[in-house]
Amino acid sequence: MKLWVSTCNNHKLREIGEILGPGFEIASLLDFRDFPDVEETGMTFQANAAIKARVLWEHVHEPVFADDSGLEVDALNGRPGVNSKRYSAPDPTSEKNIDKLLTELDGIPDERRSARFRCAIIYIDSTGREHLFEGTLEGRIARERHGTGGFGYDPVFWLPTKNCSVAECRAEEKNAISHRGRAVSALKAFLTK
């Protein structure tokens, strides 16, 4: 089955391809020369996923999905949330996002560093009907970086049950428990049932 994915993030694409496995032909925004930048103006992950999915669906009129994801930190009242990618704006990078997060949480004890990754997927089928799939991963924000795998906030996202950061997990381990893994697996179950 051919599935369009509304992202040009190579890390996300790799994870999504690994989770879906064989049987899916994945196309993405990387297949377009100049896909217009989509403004993520929604207040929720679901709203932003819908914005990204609809723009792509209007282009291809074939099954598409978009994921919107991010980090919610309880001590920061849910920030950075939908702004996870742009947290250290105006010129955000993953490194700067982590630096800002660690600075904001400076002095906060372990028991108050709880956080979760959240992922919302909107799948639009060939008739234009929308379907929502969600996943979360609970953990806490470490005091320093651990590991080099994954992307984004993975080096500081600590998994107390595994006693390691997400960046120290093997790809299969991350995909089995992650917010994106759970949401994409639910989509896969829906598509293959």
Ligand code: IMP
């Ligand atoms: P999006 O591309 O608008 O969905 O932004 C997602 C942002 O949230 C990414 O740029 C990362 O900063 C963060 N994020 C989402 N998923 C993950 C993950 O699995 N690991 C680490 N950071 C993530």
